[in-house]
Amino acid sequence: MTPTTGPEDGTWHKTACILCENNCGVQILTAEGQRTFLKIRGDKDHVSTHGYTCNKALRLDHYQNGGRRLTTPLRREPDGTFTPVDWDIAIAEVAQRFAAVRDTHGGDKIFFYGGGGQGNHLGGAYAGPLLKALGSRYRSNPLAQEKTGEGWVDAHFTGGHTHGDFEHAEVSVFIGKNPFQSHGVARARTVLKEIAKDPARSLIVIDPIRTETADLADFHLQVKPGTDAWCLSAILAILVEQDLLDHRFLAEHTRDYEVVAEVVRGIDISAHAAVCGVDEDLLRRAATRIGTAASVSTYEDLGVQQGPNSTLISYLNKLIWLVTGNFAKQGAMQPHSWMFPLAHYSTRTRTTPVTGARMPGGLVPCNVIAEEIVSDHPDRFRAMLIESSNPAHSLADSRMFRRALKELEFVVVIDVTMTETARLADYVLPAASQYEKYEATFFNFEFPRNTFHLRAPVLDPLPGTLPEPEIYARLTRQLRAVKPLPLAVLRTAAKWGRTPFRLAFAALVMANKKTLAMAPFLLYETLGPTLPGNARAAAVLWALAQRTARTYPAAMRRAGHVSADALFDAILQGRSGVVFTEDSQDDAWDYLPHPDKRFPLAIPELLGILDDLDPATAVQTSAEYPVILAAGQRRPFTANTIIHDDSWRLRDTKGALRLSRPDAEALGLHDGDQARVVTERGSAVASVEIDDRMQAGHAALPNGFGLDLRGDGNSVVGVALNQLTDARRRDPISGTPWHKNVPARIEPVTTTHMSPSAPGALR
Numbered sequence: 112m113t114p115t116t117g118p119e120d121g122t123w124h125k126t127a128c129i130l131c132e133n134n135c136g137v138q139i140l141t142a143e144g145q146r147t148f149l150k151i152r153g154d155k156d157h158v159s160t161h162g163y164t165c166n167k168a169l170r171l172d173h174y175q176n177g178g179r180r181l182t183t184p185l186r187r188e189p190d191g192t193f194t195p196v197d198w199d200i201a202i203a204e205v206a207q208r209f210a211a212v213r214d215t216h217g218g219d220k221i222f223f224y225g226g227g228g229q230g231n232h233l234g235g236a237y238a239g240p241l242l243k244a245l246g247s248r249y250r251s252n253p254l255a256q257e258k259t260g261e262g263w264v265d266a267h268f269t270g271g272h273t274h275g276d277f278e279h280a281e282v283s284v285f286i287g288k289n290p291f292q293s294h295g296v297a298r299a300r301t302v303l304k305e306i307a308k309d310p311a312r313s314l315i316v317i318d319p320i321r322t323e324t325a326d327l328a329d330f331h332l333q334v335k336p337g338t339d340a341w342c343l344s345a346i347l348a349i350l351v352e353q354d355l356l357d358h359r360f361l362a363e364h365t366r367d368y369e370v371v372a373e374v375v376r377g378i379d380i381s382a383h384a385a386v387c388g389v390d391e392d393l394l395r396r397a398a399t400r401i402g403t404a405a406s407v408s409t410y411e412d413l414g415v416q417q418g419p420n421s422t423l424i425s426y427l428n429k430l431i432w433l434v435t436g437n438f439a440k441q442g443a444m445q446p447h448s449w450m451f452p453l454a455h456y457s458t459r460t461r462t463t464p465v466t467g468a469r470m471p472g473g474l475v476p477c478n479v480i481a482e483e484i485v486s487d488h489p490d491r492f493r494a495m496l497i498e499s500s501n502p503a504h505s506l507a508d509s510r511m512f513r514r515a516l517k518e519l520e521f522v523v524v525i526d527v528t529m530t531e532t533a534r535l536a537d538y539v540l541p542a543a544s545q546y547e548k549y550e551a552t553f554f555n556f557e558f559p560r561n562t563f564h565l566r567a568p569v570l571d572p573l574p575g576t577l578p579e580p581e582i583y584a585r586l587t588r589q590l591r592a593v594k595p596l597p598l599a600v601l602r603t604a605a606k607w608g609r610t611p612f613r614l615a616f617a618a619l620v621m622a623n624k625k626t627l628a629m630a631p632f633l634l635y636e637t638l639g640p641t642l643p644g645n646a647r648a649a650a651v652l653w654a655l656a657q658r659t660a661r662t663y664p665a666a667m668r669r670a671g672h673v674s675a676d677a678l679f680d681a682i683l684q685g686r687s688g689v690v691f692t693e694d695s696q697d698d699a700w701d702y703l704p705h706p707d708k709r710f711p712l713a714i715p716e717l718l719g720i721l722d723d724l725d726p727a728t729a730v731q732t733s734a735e736y737p738v739i740l741a742a743g744q745r746r747p748f749t750a751n752t753i754i755h756d757d758s759w760r761l762r763d764t765k766g767a768l769r770l771s772r773p774d775a776e777a778l779g780l781h782d783g784d785q786a787r788v789v790t791e792r793g794s795a796v797a798s799v800e801i802d803d804r805m806q807a808g809h810a811a812l813p814n815g816f817g818l819d820l821r822g823d824g825n826s827v828v829g830v831a832l833n834q835l836t837d838a839r840r841r842d843p844i845s846g847t848p849w850h851k852n853v854p855a856r857i858e859p860v861t862t863t864h865m866s867p868s869a870p871g872a873l874r
């Protein structure tokens with residue numbers, strides 16, 4: 112439990128990497144009195160990653176010590192400058208200003224964005240009581256620019272998220288997903304190499320780029336960008352035409368197959384193959400491999416979720432594994448338990464107040480947020496609280512979003528550093544970093560053994576900063592949102608022990624249902640101070656352990672926890688994480704929300720879109736914008752905008768614009784030349800890299816670049832992508848952006864080897 116002192120001078124701390132959702136367990140060496148990370152290595156004891164890391168974890172010192180940290184709350188003055196203010200003043204004024212918005216316009220005009228990135232969800236768990244106290248009802252986060260379309264389809268089918276079992280799948284399918292670079296599958300590089308080495312298993316990759324994952328593939332369906340709806344519907348049509356279906360599964364576990372089949376039989380497979388640019392024979396072989404495998408797992412990600420027809424594609428992806436019976440068996444798709452669900456998906460969705468957009472998962476689609484603000488609609492958002500996110504940089508059409516931020520009456524940003532978003536705020540509150548506080552994520556997607564990792568701090572908070580749970584608690588206290596009595600009751604009960612505490616808590620909930628909404632705050636204030644190791648911020652996990660015990664009692668016991676309190680203690684002590692549930696394949700059916708436990712295969716709205724699929728819309732380019740730009744490729748040295756120090760990158764330091772050789776030649780561009788990328792919304796200059804993995808007519812820029820680290824615009828490295836993207840280009844159902852499908856024109860700026868016929872050749 113305590114950090115260990117090794118043969119080296121210093122202390123090894125168990126924690127995790129925070130650069131992607133895998134949160135690989137790592138150990139970090141620090142020396143007494145120093146804040147530097149001297150060494151970083153994988154944690155072999157870690158319950159899900161077992162010592163694995165990718166190249167990025169070794170650079171985490173640049174997160175902790177590389178950026179310019181905020182060390183005091185900042186208040187914007189009428190002249191536009193920021194003044195440092197002390198915490199008490201900041202808390203009092205922020206609470207008062209939010210309360211004023213609530214009292215004037217209604218609390219539902221206060222909009223919350225963020226609540227956690229790739230490594231930090233614990234703070235966001237404490238935002239709830241504050242938002243409740245303010246009467247806030249609308250929120251969003253980056254899931255609403257990637258996963259909400261898929262979530263909406265999941266709501267119809269499994270009622271929740273499913274994850275593939277790639278360690279055992281006979282056939283693994285990656286659709287617009289490059290796990291070799293982006294992970295999303297634990298120990299991805301090892302797992303992919305194992306699949307590639309095994310002649311009995313196959314890897315199918317659907318990607319316009321020959322990625323590092325595609326290098327290992329048995330079938331690479333190199334689609335034209337944005338045409339996956341044609342590719343996947345052709346695969347589905349081949350499965351139906353060739354009768355490669357699991358009839359027993361269809362009969363026992365599904366309904367309405369015939370409704371789907373009728374639409375699918377109408378698909379002209381050859382025509383669809385031609386639209387997506389994949390050889391029909393290859394498509395047929397890949398479909399046959401899927402249809403004849405003992406188990407198939409699939410993973411769809413940004414390549415399709417941030418492109419045209421994304422919700423339809425999620426539907427097609429799931430139909431492919433459903434009609435082939437790839438659910439709830441080893442190597443196939445699995446639902447899973449949650450310590451805390453990242454979003455609550457339902458087939459019935461609320462809509463946003465101004466644009467009336469659907470809100471899958473209860474989240475406002477990122478692409479409509481600006482429109483919900485820049486409006487004279489009486490229900491427009493008036494204030495925003497933003498935590499652990501930099502939407503002025505990461506949302507489509509930054510120019511529009513920044514204008515929206517300026518129109519708000521009040522904006523508060525909680526971050527570790529001064530971001531593009533923070534610069535437009537009224538108050539900036541400095542958070543302790545993810546290695547200076549207790550942290551955890553709710554990215555717990557595993558089956559059958561699902562894991563959770565509470566990380567203890569490696570360092571003390573940087574002076575002047577506070578962990579988010581403390582910031583939210585101070586604001587909630589300031590608003591006097593909870594009466595003294597329940598706090599006094601719970602404080603006393605906490606002194607008597609866990610059982611009296613549980614009984615007291617249950618009694619308070621019985622007396623007043625609102626207790627549940629305020630639970631994180633109540634726990635932080637009462638149970639929190641009694642927890643060993645200053646783990647006050649872990650108090651909310653007590654409630655989540657109770658939830659686990661209630662929702663998955665058998666699975667929790669199988670994982671070795673006899674009670675909710677035993678699970679809570681295991682979490683507090685498990686420095687390398689804990690297995691919190693252990694399911695069995697049979698349990699998978701219990702996760703389905705449908706009383707008859709059958710998948711309702713027909714989603715009429717999506718079948719309608721499939722039936723009307725117009726090949727003319729497969730081409731998004733024009734004479735003016737002849738190239739499709741993938742604005743946001745994951746590369747070996749990108750990690751969203753988590754690290755605010757450009758020197759962390761050992762390669763691709765400028766974030767090159769990758770182009771195919773024929774396109775580069777036509778434009779007279781060579782490696783290292785500067786080129787201008789022009790889109791409907793803006794333009795940017797990037798340095799060129801000719802990449803034989805790219806197909807003609809396609810270009811790619813990496814995500815996470817273009818940060819204005821000093822705020823003077825002078826030292827920006829690479830392209831801030833969302834000056835190029837258009838928020839109106841979004842999915843009709845979920846409102847998710849088309850970042851991977853940006854029509855663009857590329858123009859040489861300076862070329863080291865000028866070629867006479869070059870400029871405009873691609874037009």
Ligand SMILES: Nc1nc2c(c(=O)[nH]1)N[C@H]1C(S)=C(S)[C@@H](COP(=O)(O)OP(=O)(O)OC[C@H]3O[C@@H](n4cnc5c(=O)[nH]c(N)nc54)[C@H](O)[C@@H]3O)O[C@H]1N2
Binds near residue numbers: 130287317415751815
């Ligand atoms: N190294 C690194 N890893 C990361 C991150 C990071 O910043 N850097 N970020 C994390 C986050 S937040 C996320 S959401 C995940 C995202 O993980 P991924 O979705 O795997 O990442 P991307 O590289 O954005 O897109 C995946 C693939 O989509 C392909 N693609 C582009 N257009 C199309 C198309 O029209 N059709 C198809 N089929 N494919 C297309 C691209 O060529 C690319 O290979 O990565 C996580 N992991």
Ligand SMILES: Nc1nc2c(c(=O)[nH]1)N[C@H]1C(S)=C(S)[C@@H](COP(=O)(O)OP(=O)(O)OC[C@H]3O[C@@H](n4cnc5c(=O)[nH]c(N)nc54)[C@H](O)[C@@H]3O)O[C@H]1N2
Binds near residue numbers: 253
């Ligand atoms: N064009 C284009 N746009 C994209 C994408 C793309 O591919 N193309 N990808 C999209 C995707 S999938 C995602 S997930 C988003 C991600 O974009 P964002 O939601 O903006 O998230 P991050 O880039 O992860 O930014 C994390 C912020 O958290 C801060 N931070 C780090 N640690 C802490 C902490 O402990 N506490 C607090 N309070 N703050 C902290 C960092 O300083 C940073 O400002 O970008 C999206 N935007």
Ligand code: SF4
Binds near residue numbers: 131133134168294
């Ligand atoms: S960036 Fe690499 S080391 Fe870090 S969590 Fe993701 S896969 Fe693991």
Ligand SMILES: [Mo]
Binds near residue numbers: 253257
């Ligand atoms: Mo993401």
